[in-house]
């Protein structure tokens with residue numbers, strides 16, 4: 551563990567030298583961690599069997615990797631410095647009517663396809679540019695301050711540029727032979743407390759499509775041994791938004807991470823259902839390339855010390871440590887790409903037969919505040 555100041559200086563140094571690195575903090579933790587690559591080569595994962603940190607695009611064409619054995623790994627404790635500036639305090643700017651019209655037209659086209667039976671749900675995204683005076687690391691620090699429950703990260707790589715985000719969505723967590731994933735969908739602005747949130751049948755259905763399909767795909771890819779467990783859907787808060795979430799877990803058939811990721815990505819939370827038809831519609835109709843937005847990122851195959859209770863016959867050892875591998879991968883949402891003092895913000899939302907194009911536009915506007923609120927200096 552090093553001091554926070556030394557931690558951020560090391561990141562700054564890597565930015566100056568244009569060397570690849572990633573820094574992140576997991577949900578509800580106060581440790582920031584970084585993989586600082588120590589050479590200029592560009593690595594990709596072949597089969598997700600390496601150890602390190604992956605950064606994959608939506609299409610699955612680019613799977614960048616910062617290998618553990620080519621990097622210095624540093625950790626620091628990061629405490630909250632100032633009071634939380636909730637994203638809902640962001641003052642909305644004047645609506646860009648031309649962009650709104652384009653998005654609504656796209657949503658209408660999708661609804662027509664859904665009604666004709668091509669697919670049941672599709673997630674449509676757009677990109678928006680916002681000016682910022684802040685340096686990359688200041689934006690990252692603002693995210694750390696504002697979103698303690700999100701996975702906050704900054705990824706900098708010669709092949710992708712700088713990406714920064716605070717995602718509420720886990721793609722999958724693997725510890726030894728257990729996996730955990732989630733179905734997250736349905737969005738409303740955070741105005742009522744989590745316990746009092748009411749959801750329309752459209753949002754309930756939209757989220758159910760995600761959990762049903764995740765379970766189905768896990769079965770199709772023969773990922774689990776025995777039963778797959780699901781919680782009841784419940785409401786969660788993510789910044790200025792509320793979503794519906796189901797937690798899904800089970801025991802893995804084997805340690806083939808590649809097969810597990812293929813079964814899950816892209817889930818109907820970011821693509822649609824059925825997967826292939828929705829994906830085709832996205833690739834043919836969205837107005838900008840998603841790049842790494844709605845792809846995934848995280849630690850793969852890191853060695854972890856697990857303390858286990860001794861069995862009763864071995865009383866002198868209260869606990870013994872064993873080494874196991876763990877992976878923790880998140881969906882790249884509520885994120886931006888930093889391009890020459892401008893933040894390119896990526897936002898999307900799920901469309902079903904009952905969608906209202908204007909409400910869908912507003913949902914993307916609400917989602918954009920997660921990032922917009924951290925682009926200004928915070929006192």
Ligand SMILES: C=C(O[C@@H]1C=C(C(=O)O)C=C[C@H]1O)C(=O)O
Nearest residue numbers: 734735736737819897898899900
């Ligand atoms: C696609 C995004 O978010 C996803 C889509 C949601 C929805 O359609 O309601 C909710 C949460 C996320 O799974 C995004 O933030 O860009």
